[in-house]
Amino acid sequence: MPPAIARPPLDDAAAWQALSPLLKPYLPWSAGAMRPAGLVTVLNDVWFRMPTLVVELGSGTSTVVVARLLHELGTGRLLSIEHDDAWADRVQRQLDREGLVDVADVVRAPLRPHERSWHGAEWYDEAALATAIGVAGHPIDLLVVDGPPAWQPGKEHARYPALGSLVRWLAPGATVVLDDIERAGEQEVLARWQQEHGVIFDMHAASGVAVGSWPSA
Numbered sequence: 639m640p641p642a643i644a645r646p647p648l649d650d651a652a653a654w655q656a657l658s659p660l661l662k663p664y665l666p667w668s669a670g671a672m673r674p675a676g677l678v679t680v681l682n683d684v685w686f687r688m689p690t691l692v693v694e695l696g697s698g699t700s701t702v703v704v705a706r707l708l709h710e711l712g713t714g715r716l717l718s719i720e721h722d723d724a725w726a727d728r729v730q731r732q733l734d735r736e737g738l739v740d741v742a743d744v745v746r747a748p749l750r751p752h753e754r755s756w757h758g759a760e761w762y763d764e765a766a767l768a769t770a771i772g773v774a775g776h777p778i779d780l781l782v783v784d785g786p787p788a789w790q791p792g793k794e795h796a797r798y799p800a801l802g803s804l805v806r807w808l809a810p811g812a813t814v815v816l817d818d819i820e821r822a823g824e825q826e827v828l829a830r831w832q833q834e835h836g837v838i839f840d841m842h843a844a845s846g847v848a849v850g851s852w853p854s855a
């Protein structure tokens with residue numbers, strides 16, 4: 639199935655309006671969260687595609703908002719991979735409070751040295767990823783790469799292992815979204831992904847995300 643992203647992408651001001659039905663109850667927004675326009679890009683893909691399995695790397699406000707939409711649509715499941723136990727507790731508590739555990743799980747996966755690392759940045763524990771995605775029992779229809787944190791010096795390429803690590807679970811035609819593409823590290827990661835996996839990404843500069851479609855065959 640071709641990716642069904644509404645185009646052209648919204649700017650952040652318009653995205654807040656589009657998000658408004660999904661913003662209650664209150665959620666804490668910070669600079670660490672996806673920008674509204676980037677999150678709308680993800681939600682549009684969920685709405686058009688009606689995915690069976692969404693995997694998000696790096697949990698937070700986006701986790702709860704995507705779970706709210708899945709719950710409303712009555713289809714699909716979100717696995718949000720999180721390395722920080724205390725943060726995972728907070729996000730899981732909000733999912734519990736809102737009765738969203740039928741559609742979303744926070745998967746705890748500590749960061750470890752990894753054979754696919756670029757410049758030695760750590761990656762999520764592979765056994766934790768394999769267990770969670772294996773139990774889900776369905777290939778990934780939508781992958782959102784917003785973790786591990788990659789803003790610190792020396793960690794700029796921390797998200798590079800995402801495609802190599804998850805390739806065996808990606809559905810043909812799956813949508814892949816990378817956040818924070820205004821940063822040089824993410825642009826270098828995208829260049830390697832395009833070269834190594836043949837995925838062409840659309841750069842949504844106004845939303846801070848790149849959107850690619852995993853090859854169908």
Ligand SMILES: C[S@@+](CC[C@H](N)C(=O)[O-])C[C@H]1O[C@@H](n2cnc3c(N)ncnc32)[C@H](O)[C@@H]1O
Binds near residue numbers: 670700722
């Ligand atoms: C880029 S953030 C992920 C943000 C998330 N996808 C969202 O849009 O809300 C990457 C990591 O930062 C940490 N994090 C995110 N929001 C945070 C917050 N408000 N306070 C502390 N840590 C946070 C979590 O460990 C998360 O995995």
